[in-house]
Amino acid sequence: MNLGLAGKTVVVTGAGQGQGSAEARLLVEHGCRVFAVDLCAQVPAELRGLSGPGELIYRQLDVTKRAHWEELAAQLSGREVHGLVNNAGITQRDRLAQVSLEQLHRVYEVNVAGPLLGIQALTPLFAPGSSIVNIGSVAGLSSHYPVAYTTSKWALRGLTRVACMELGPAGIRVNSVHPGFIETPMTSAANPSFREATIRETPLGRAGSSQEVANVVLFLLSDLSSFVNGAEIPVDGGQTAHGGAKSISDALK
Template identity: 85%
Template sequence: MNLGLAGKTVVVTGAGQGQGSVEARLLVEQGCRVIAVDLDVQAPAELRGLEGPGELTYRKLDVTQQADWEQLAGQLAGETVHGLVNNAGITQRDRLAEVSIQQLHRVYEVNVAGALLGIQALRPLFARGSSIVNIGSVAGLSAHYPVAYTASKWALRGLGKVACMELGPAGIRVNSVHPGFIETPMTSGANPRFREATIAQTPLGRAGRSEEVANVVLFLLSERSSFVNGAEIPVDGGQTAHGGAQAISDALK
């Protein structure tokens, strides 16, 4: 489907693997000029040799480093940035009783401050029609066992709401996508029981694919979503829709 994104500049953070790399690839397929950023100096295998019609530039950018963002903004000065996908994120799976304040700070630094710094640095380059997509999580829609991660994703929602309110008058939209269990390197390291238990709570009965998240991100970056602003879209197979009622429904079958 042609989403009208050809020629647009879009920055995707955490694009070195997982969902970010798929978002970057699908944007190149839409003809975008993608600036894919991640921690490594070298472009990852996933992003090498992509065929157009768009083009991809990979660069090292740590989202927690204001200087990295300023450098990127300086290099793009005079251009319009159409889109920013705040996808970079880390997890932290310690439980309430064990997590340290240092771990909490670190998760906030990447998952919350990283997104704020990106929005601040690129704000002068956005124009009417630009679109920001924050990648939250189902952990930001309910309770979830990793406490620092959960708190950070709720905080990211708050940041998105404020950005939506402040940037809307300039014609810049800000939306959130909340993935459920998606097969990526992040989840491949999780306890297999986490996967099983999550799928048991997911009405579609399976894990999601990065493409299924990326397609929603592309929609939100495009004019097809021109009046969608401040929205929170779960891409979770229905995991958060039942609010825990699935176990009751199953028990009564």
């Protein structure tokens, strides 16, 4: 199946590990020229030795720094950019009564301001038919308990919808993907009871993989999704489908 991605240039943030590296690898396999960016000064181990018809170019970049985005845009000047995956994100697990404004601001800097700065910097380079994919979370579809992380992902939904409306006339699509519990370095740091409770609330009864998220991102970047714009796609095994009813149903069995 021809996805129409061969030879296209795509920027992936947070590409050093987990979902970001899986997305970068898959795009290279499908012939993309991938600018993979992350905080690491050296090429992360997960991005070394890639094989495929595409090409991977690694750059160190802090998504919260406008100057870093401007530098990347200058490096890309003269070539069309066809995709941006705003994957970089951080979590903060304090609850409502404990979270500080400093913690809230830091999460927003990375999870909301980072995607905004990327969109602002790269939009002048986007070709008609380009695609932006913002990586949200089931936290942005629910009342998840880590308040800074949850509110940042709700804000990212708002940014996605505004960008969809503003950039659509230029032929640029903007969608969001909302992973559930995915086996990544970020989730591995969570309390084991959090993992167990989340899987109990997931109808498929298991955690997801970074590859399963990357597959959906690939679709949204490809020509197969050419009329998909402003969509919010959960990749969560059904976790958000039941609105909390699963634990009630399970208790009555």
